[in-house]
Amino acid sequence: MTLDYDQRVVRYEEISHYPPHLFQTLVQQADPQPGDCVLDLGAGYGAVTQAFLEAYPESDLRMHVLERSPVQLTRARSELIEAYGPAIDTRLKFYCGDFLDLSLEPEHYEIVVAKMVVHEFPSNRQIDLMKKVKALLAPGGRFFIWQTLLDLESVAFFRKLMRKKDELAGFANLARDRHFIAESELFALLQAAGFQRWQRIRVWDYPFDTAKRLRSEFRNEKPLLGEWNNYLAKALQADNGRLAEKLNARITNESVCLDFEQVIYEVHAE
C-alpha cells in the first residue's frame, strides 16, 4: 500500500512554526529517569526523539521510534545518526508499521509521546489507540499528547480545511482517514480507555498560515494554494463572518492566516 506520508515530506517546525522551547517544555515535564524507555509514537522524522536525545546526550535513556511510513522512518534514522553519530544506534530501536498492528511489550514504557498523531487515526480507531497506549505504559508511566485541540465548532471547520488541503495536494488517504478531535472528544477517549487523570502542561496559539504549505505540500503549484485560499475565505464567511472573527482570520491574495490553539497534555497511567 502506498502511504501518503511516503510522499508528504515536510518539516513541521517550518509549516507549523514550532519554536524549540515547546520541545524543551515537553522533555522537562517528562523528566525521564536513568534507564527509562520512551516511545515516540508516529515519530515522523524523529523530532521528539531528537529533543530527548539533545537533553540527555550521555544517559542510558532508550528511545523507541515507531512510524508507519518507511520513508519517514528512514528520514528519522538518518537524521538521528547524522546528529549523534552511529554509536547512538545502541540507544534506539526502530519499529516500522501501523501502531495498532505491531506487537509491543505491555507495561514497557515509562513515557509515550504522540505529537500530532491522534488525528491520524480514523475516528473509529482512536479508542484502540488510547487503549493500546494504556496497556504499554509501565505502572506510573505517562502519556504526552501534543495536538491542535479545539471546541466542537472550530474542529468541524478545521476538519474541512485540512480535508480540502489533502484533496488538493493529492493525499487521498489522509483526506479519507484523518479525524481531528475536539478537546471534549479527547477527554471522552481517555476516559473510555481507562485513564483517570490528566493535565494541560502547555497551551499556545498556533499561527496557521496556508502560504507555508505552498512549497512543501502543493509542490509550488500556486493555483492549488489559490483554490484552497478561496475555499477557506468563502467558508469563513459563514454566520456573517463570526467564524472569521473567532479564528482571527487574516485573508490576503496569497494566504489565509488563522489562530488555533495547540496543547500538550500529560496523561497519567495509575
Ligand SMILES: C[S@@+](CC[C@H](N)C(=O)[O-])C[C@H]1O[C@@H](n2cnc3c(N)ncnc32)[C@H](O)[C@@H]1O
Ligand atoms: C503529522 S505527522 C507527525 C510526526 C511527528 N510526530 C512530528 O510531530 O514531528 C503524523 C505521523 O504519524 C504517522 N502515522 C500515522 N498513522 C500511523 C499509525 N497507524 N501507526 C504509526 N504511525 C502512524 C504518519 O506516518 C506521520 O509520520
